[in-house]
Amino acid sequence: MLVLGIESSCDETALGLVQDGRLVAESVASQADVHALFGGVVPELASREHYRILGPLFDAFMQTADFQPSDLSGVAVARGPGLLGSLLVGVSFAKALAFGAGIPLVGVDHLKAHLLAPGLEQELQLPALGLLVSGGHTHIYYIKDAGNFRLLGRTLDDAAGEAFDKVAKMLGLPYPGGKTLDELARAGQADGRINRNLFSYPYLDNKNLDFSFSGLKTSVALYLKNNPGIIEQARALASGAAQAAEQSRAAPELSELCASFNHCVSHTLCAKLKRAGEQLKADGRTVKSLIVAGGVAANSMLRSDLQALSEQMNLPLVLPRFSLCTDNGAMIAYAGYLTLAAGYAHHLTLEAIPRGRNIPEDQVRLNLFGRA
Ligand code: KG4
Ligand code: ZN
Numbered sequence: 001m002l003v004l005g006i007e008s009s010c011d012e013t014a015l016g017l018v019q020d021g022r023l024v025a026e027s028v029a030s031q032a033d034v035h036a037l038f039g040g041v042v043p044e045l046a047s048r049e050h051y052r053i054l055g056p057l058f059d060a061f062m063q064t065a066d067f068q069p070s071d072l073s074g075v076a077v078a079r080g081p082g083l084l085g086s087l088l089v090g091v092s093f094a095k096a097l098a099f100g101a102g103i104p105l106v107g108v109d110h111l112k113a114h115l116l117a118p119g120l121e122q123e124l125q126l127p128a129l130g131l132l133v134s135g136g137h138t139h140i141y142y143i144k145d146a147g148n149f150r151l152l153g154r155t156l157d158d159a160a161g162e163a164f165d166k167v168a169k170m171l172g173l174p175y176p177g178g179k180t181l182d183e184l185a186r187a188g189q190a191d192g193r194i195n196r197n198l199f200s201y202p203y204l205d206n207k208n209l210d211f212s213f214s215g216l217k218t219s220v221a222l223y224l225k226n227n228p229g230i231i232e233q234a235r236a237l238a239s240g241a242a243q244a245a246e247q248s249r250a251a252p253e254l255s256e257l258c259a260s261f262n263h264c265v266s267h268t269l270c271a272k273l274k275r276a277g278e279q280l281k282a283d284g285r286t287v288k289s290l291i292v293a294g295g296v297a298a299n300s301m302l303r304s305d306l307q308a309l310s311e312q313m314n315l316p317l318v319l320p321r322f323s324l325c326t327d328n329g330a331m332i333a334y335a336g337y338l339t340l341a342a343g344y345a346h347h348l349t350l351e352a353i354p355r356g357r358n359i360p361e362d363q364v365r366l367n368l369f370g371r372a
Contacts, residue, residue: 006078040165081109107350118291120334129276129280129290153276164181211269237250
């Protein structure tokens, strides 16, 4: 079964091709440079860029991956959550392709696709405890099976990636900030410049599984107000492309702030995951693995803290490789493949769902002729 995946929910236009659940080819065009000028994703520009790029990207992809639309068993598309205008570009393209080639269409939940993505490379051990940490979401799920996710906790305000990006922006670091902040934090930690008491853990002193990162962001803003020299250090770095280790030496207070902030976020994510595991155990639920995905799962401190947590919880840790952490077409193709293989697809009336609205369970059974 050959399935194409199309991703256009935010600032990445991406395609993936999966054959019987294994990745055959992928292609991604990032818009990061376009949005960097504005220090964040501009929704109107994002949809225009998807519209400009998707057609030529698909043509080139067919050539390099050597397939025709008629070879496809189905086309999967990220239908949400995301920026509505951007989603509509991918969804319209997928509908046209499905209609033209006479193949089934599958609308994929972008968040679930992130968490299922490691299944492209290894067999997932389900039920699992899942953490999705991206620029728009911080969700803890109980993943009973590929088609059955139960949301246990979520952020009440900023997502973890958003907190990284906003702090990076306050510092004047180049966009996208999460990765740059990670590099500085790593250098700071390697030099022993990490202060675990600089900021308090946000929204941890309670019994629930939700997150709130906006207070931490305010603490960083206040700290910077009292220590304006740190922003000067960040500005000096932004103008010279020094290596992380040199940066840490040149900007000790900056790398300390990054390492301490990063620790605070990572510790909080791990503590709530641990709590979720304990609650599931108390409810008599089986958990066989810990799956963490989304852009922030690329964060080095989080990856090593999660490793320690998985040993403590005695659960195997599943982390996608770096390119599968951020938005990609492979994860959409794979989630679409799972849906098709289970015998489901969507009608051509499939709706794109913006952030903030629940994704409906509106897939329908494929008939004997492979039609939805
Ligand atoms: O999953 P993703 O590519 O897009 C969304 O669906 O949001 O996640 C992007 C987010 C951004 O906020 C970005 O700053 C963050 O992931 N991110 C990181 C790192 N790499 C990407 N945050 C922390 N450390 C990183 N290494
Ligand atoms: Zn994403």
